[in-house]
Amino acid sequence: MTTVTGPPSTMADKQDELTPMLSQYLELCEAHTDALVLFQVGDFYEAFCEAAEEVARICEVTLTQREDSTGTYPMAGIPIDNASSYLKRLVDADYRIAIADQVEDAADATGLVDRAVTRVITPGTVVEDELLAAGTTNYVASVVRDENEFGVAAVDVSTGECSVTSVPTTADVSEELDRISPAELLVGPEMPSITPANATAGWLESEVDPACFERAAAVDCLAGYLSDPVGRVENDAELRACGAVLAYAEYTQGDDGTLEYVSRIRRYDPRGQLRLDAAALRSLELFENRGPGAGDTLFGVIDETASALGRRCLTRWLRRPLVDRDKIEARLDAVEALTDASVARTELHDLLKEAYDLERLVGRISRGRAHARDLRSLQSTLSVVPELKEALSEFDALADYRERLDELAELAELIDDAIVADPPTELTEGGVIRPEFDDDLNALRTTETEGRQWVADLEATERERTGIDSLSVGHNQVHGYYIEVTNPNLDKVPDDYTRRQTLKNAERFYTPELKEREDEIFGAAERADSLEYDLFCSVRQQVAAETERIQALATAIAELDAICSLAITANQGEYIRPTFHSESEESTDATNTGIDIEGGRHPVVETTQESFVPNDADLSGGEVAIITGPNMSGKSTYMRQVALTCVLAQIGSFVPAEAAELPVLDRIFTRVGASDDIAGGQSTFMREMTELTEILHDGTDNTLVLLDEVGRGTSTADGLAIARATTEFIHDELGALTLFATHYHGLTGLADEREGVFNLHFAATREDNEITFLHRIAPGASSASYGIEVARMAGVPETVVDRARSIVDGTEGQNRPTGEPTVLPNSKPTDTSNTQSETSRDTADDRNSDQTSAVDDDRVSYPEEEFETESTNDDAADDRSSYPEEDFFGGTPDPAVDAPLDEESMVRVAVALRSLDVASMTPLEALNTLDELRSELE
Numbered sequence: 001m002t003t004v005t006g007p008p009s010t011m012a013d014k015q016d017e018l019t020p021m022l023s024q025y026l027e028l029c030e031a032h033t034d035a036l037v038l039f040q041v042g043d044f045y046e047a048f049c050e051a052a053e054e055v056a057r058i059c060e061v062t063l064t065q066r067e068d069s070t071g072t073y074p075m076a077g078i079p080i081d082n083a084s085s086y087l088k089r090l091v092d093a094d095y096r097i098a099i100a101d102q103v104e105d106a107a108d109a110t111g112l113v114d115r116a117v118t119r120v121i122t123p124g125t126v127v128e129d130e131l132l133a134a135g136t137t138n139y140v141a142s143v144v145r146d147e148n149e150f151g152v153a154a155v156d157v158s159t160g161e162c163s164v165t166s167v168p169t170t171a172d173v174s175e176e177l178d179r180i181s182p183a184e185l186l187v188g189p190e191m192p193s194i195t196p197a198n199a200t201a202g203w204l205e206s207e208v209d210p211a212c213f214e215r216a217a218a219v220d221c222l223a224g225y226l227s228d229p230v231g232r233v234e235n236d237a238e239l240r241a242c243g244a245v246l247a248y249a250e251y252t253q254g255d256d257g258t259l260e261y262v263s264r265i266r267r268y269d270p271r272g273q274l275r276l277d278a279a280a281l282r283s284l285e286l287f288e289n290r291g292p293g294a295g296d297t298l299f300g301v302i303d304e305t306a307s308a309l310g311r312r313c314l315t316r317w318l319r320r321p322l323v324d325r326d327k328i329e330a331r332l333d334a335v336e337a338l339t340d341a342s343v344a345r346t347e348l349h350d351l352l353k354e355a356y357d358l359e360r361l362v363g364r365i366s367r368g369r370a371h372a373r374d375l376r377s378l379q380s381t382l383s384v385v386p387e388l389k390e391a392l393s394e395f396d397a398l399a400d401y402r403e404r405l406d407e408l409a410e411l412a413e414l415i416d417d418a419i420v421a422d423p424p425t426e427l428t429e430g431g432v433i434r435p436e437f438d439d440d441l442n443a444l445r446t447t448e449t450e451g452r453q454w455v456a457d458l459e460a461t462e463r464e465r466t467g468i469d470s471l472s473v474g475h476n477q478v479h480g481y482y483i484e485v486t487n488p489n490l491d492k493v494p495d496d497y498t499r500r501q502t503l504k505n506a507e508r509f510y511t512p513e514l515k516e517r518e519d520e521i522f523g524a525a526e527r528a529d530s531l532e533y534d535l536f537c538s539v540r541q542q543v544a545a546e547t548e549r550i551q552a553l554a555t556a557i558a559e560l561d562a563i564c565s566l567a568i569t570a571n572q573g574e575y576i577r578p579t580f581h582s583e584s585e586e587s588t589d590a591t592n593t594g595i596d597i598e599g600g601r602h603p604v605v606e607t608t609q610e611s612f613v614p615n616d617a618d619l620s621g622g623e624v625a626i627i628t629g630p631n632m633s634g635k636s637t638y639m640r641q642v643a644l645t646c647v648l649a650q651i652g653s654f655v656p657a658e659a660a661e662l663p664v665l666d667r668i669f670t671r672v673g674a675s676d677d678i679a680g681g682q683s684t685f686m687r688e689m690t691e692l693t694e695i696l697h698d699g700t701d702n703t704l705v706l707l708d709e710v711g712r713g714t715s716t717a718d719g720l721a722i723a724r725a726t727t728e729f730i731h732d733e734l735g736a737l738t739l740f741a742t743h744y745h746g747l748t749g750l751a752d753e754r755e756g757v758f759n760l761h762f763a764a765t766r767e768d769n770e771i772t773f774l775h776r777i778a779p780g781a782s783s784a785s786y787g788i789e790v791a792r793m794a795g796v797p798e799t800v801v802d803r804a805r806s807i808v809d810g811t812e813g814q815n816r817p818t819g820e821p822t823v824l825p826n827s828k829p830t831d832t833s834n835t836q837s838e839t840s841r842d843t844a845d846d847r848n849s850d851q852t853s854a855v856d857d858d859r860v861s862y863p864e865e866e867f868e869t870e871s872t873n874d875d876a877a878d879d880r881s882s883y884p885e886e887d888f889f890g891g892t893p894d895p896a897v898d899a900p901l902d903e904e905s906m907v908r909v910a911v912a913l914r915s916l917d918v919a920s921m922t923p924l925e926a927l928n929t930l931d932e933l934r935s936e937l938e
């Protein structure tokens with residue numbers, strides 16, 4: 001078996017005979033068995049044996065060979081100067097990479113150069129800017145079980161953000177991990193397997209020594225971060241998860257101990273935020289859109305941030321909306337202040353564009369990996385802080401942000417005094433520190449400059465002294481400074497010239513003084529370069545000492561940018577400020593705990609459509625709205641816009657509506673029916689039911705539940721039964737605000753039985769088989785799905801569409817419901833007085849009267865019992881041979897088929913019909929079977 005990580009067996013077999021370098025490589029592989037070791041040899045990182053083959057394949061570099069007395073080994077290398085893009089490919093291929101650097105100068109080494117693993121790059125612990133997308137988070141998380149609690153911790157090693165929590169079940173663990181969305185996961189011992197609930201998400205599960213998860217090890221590790229680790233977390237599960245993840249982060253950064261910039265470990269309670277599980281994140285398309293418009297997400301609409309800091313902050317806000325009213329209102333106040341002030345907002349936005357990614361920058365500074373340009377970036381960000389404060393001074397609602405904007409003036413001054421305006425990235429070759437910053441440096445640079453000036457003047461002086469007009473002074477790396485005289489003038493060369501080099505047409509010389517000056521210049525330059533490096537490190541250290549203050553400033557700028565982004569969105573999208581029911585109302589009166597949105601819009605769909613029809617939503621506490629209507633009429637869009645309005649409001653954003661009065665929700669559940677779900681692994685119906693179980697267990701009267709065609713993944717009868725029982729349970733037991741879109745018109749009858757259940761529908765008009773969607777919500781139930789019209793619009797061949805229509809028309813002749821499940825209990829006769837022009841419901845009573853749109857006026861619902869009798873009565877088959885054809889198919893015969901019926905085929909058809917398990921058939925199967933049976937008769 002070939003192993004890409006761990007010691008290569010071909011080398012291990014000859015361990016004692018290997019050259020010192022290969023034996024050093026082997027040792028490092030043995031010490032990092034889980035990683036692909038990249039071994040510095042001069043300007044390249046090399047891999048050997050199987051690892052070399054893998055590096056060559058993934059990085060598309062040439063596979064070469066290394067020979068020594070023990071054999072020939074495959075070798076592949078990537079250039080160190082340009083390593084990032086290759087490292088990214090390896091990390092994307094889910095490899096952990098141990099970087100073994102030369103840790104002593106090859107020139108100083110006697111024998112083998114010392115090498116050590118200076119960092120391990122893994123998907124969840126990448127810190128290199130080139131390997132990370134701007135403005136994103138990148139977490140490594142850990143999970144461990146301790147008695148009845150699961151601890152979940154996560155750290156973003158690039159910024160130092162670290163958080164920890166604990167939850168009681170594995171389902172909660174999955175949910176929490178889906179919210180964190182880590183790139184890498186460390187799983188503690190004895191943990192059940194945890195799979196992402198969101199199949200599109202994914203993480204690399206890394207194995208770590210179970211000892212890292214032990215309590216004592218965790219306390220030890222956390223002691224470097226917290227003065228009282230045990231007191232700062234809620235339980236041992238949190239302690240162990242947090243200890244393990246930080247120990248792993250330290251290991252990947254070269255095991256130099258505590259990561260100083262992880263200065264705040266945030267302990268949180270998932271119940272302290274609006275909980276959005278993976279299904280909700282996915283189906284509300286907050287961050288990802290799986291449809292054709294991949295970029296059309298809620299985040300895409302509200303992200304007007306100017307900086308990477310702001311973008312990361314807004315992402316965090318949207319992943320974890322608030323439930324604390326005061327905090328929500330404070331954000332809304334700030335957004336409102338900026339929404340109303342366009343000039344100040346633009347000025348602020350422009351200033352925020354100047355802010356560098358301080359969170360990642362401070363990480364690099366603290367890890368000692370920042371170069372001079374990073375410090376200049378910090379300085380230039382600090383230099384806009386006074387202007388930012390000034391821009392905020394006119395807003396009371398932003399006073400808190402203003403106060404938190406720490407100018408860090410002394411630090412800005414230090415960097416400005418020390419570091420040149422446009423420094424090189426290389427730190428050891430000078431040109432980084434201003435000479436005047438340090439007296440010794442100044443003296444050295446003066447000596448160097450004066451020396452160089454003396455050399456520059458030498459040509460003229462020597463020409464004059466020797467009378468050789470073509471004499472020139474030059475410099476090269478090997479011989480240093482020289483005076484060059486062409487062959488015809490050699491007789492004029494003075495005695496104090498010493499020959500340095502002979503060329504074809506000239507000789508090169510030096511003089512004792514030139515040599516002396518040269519030594520002086522290079523000596524001073526070398527010492528100045530090295531002094532500059534020391535001074536730079538000292539400045540970097542002084543900056544690192546202010547890590548916490550810089551991080552606090554970064555947070556303030558990030559939040560301000562996020563607020564500004566929300567204000568820009570509100571202004572551009574004509575959003576309004578939502579209001580929340582007061583807490584006292586909530587506890588006493590159910591009618592005041594509902595959702596009341598006037599003229600609401602879907603924040604994303606409205607940006608992708610030429611025109612969008614606004615709709616109201618009026619749901620009292622605990623009410624269930626059953627929404628029916630044709631396919632494509634706007635049911636899903638409507639439900640999602642209600643949920644998105646609540647999400648936006650709870651992150652402190654304005655909302656796309658004319659008015660909105662909302663509750664503070666604790667959770668949003670969404671369950672979208674089978675065919676809308678492309679999740680892999682589980683059967684879609686199974687998955688649907690698992691998610692439904694969660695809703696029914698965990699929903700509360702502050703929960704919003706969206707059910708979109710629940711039950712569709714199974715037989716019609718079972719699906720309807722599940723849908724009905726679910727609705728009853730949610731209404732009777734949970735009291736959760738619920739929107740239920742369905743094609744099961746049988747559900748609409750529930751409105752008669754339950755006070756808090758009411759019907760809404762989307763209307764459409766049909767003319768000459770052309771259907772027009774009005775996208776307008778109206779009270780009452782609809783009874784048409786227009787599935788056939790939608791099929792035609794989608795390009796289903798005309799023959800199939802015509803055939804389907806003739807079948808439907810046939811059933812219509814028998815007063816059967818069309819294009820929808822046929823089991824309709826308690827439906828009322830059609831009220832044709834209701835037209836699609838109705839846009840809102842008036843009273844609770846009105847909305848419970850069943851109504852259909854004008855286009856449905858010839859459709860009458862069909863009672864469940866009748867349907868059951870006809871389709872499942874076993875005895876009926878006996879008499880079927882004598883049925884007139886029209887009755888048998890429930891419709892007018894196709895005029896093309898008027899040949900007399902052959903009795904034998906009728907019996908075959910009857911037998912086939914009898915054997916059908918109608919209850920487990922999908923409508924499409926039923927249609928196909930019907931078509932086959934009909935062909936049989938023809």
Ligand SMILES: Nc1ncnc2c1ncn2[C@@H]1O[C@H](COP(=O)(O)OP(=O)(O)OP(=O)(O)O)[C@@H](O)[C@H]1O
Pocket residue numbers: 605609611612613614615629630631632633634635636637638741775776
């Ligand atoms: N209020 C609206 N204004 C304008 N266009 C809308 C509106 N609502 C929906 N649409 C458009 O109609 C399309 C279909 O909407 P949606 O998916 O919500 O229908 P649906 O009733 O849920 O369909 P199905 O029953 O087939 O799932 C949307 O993609 C959007 O383009």
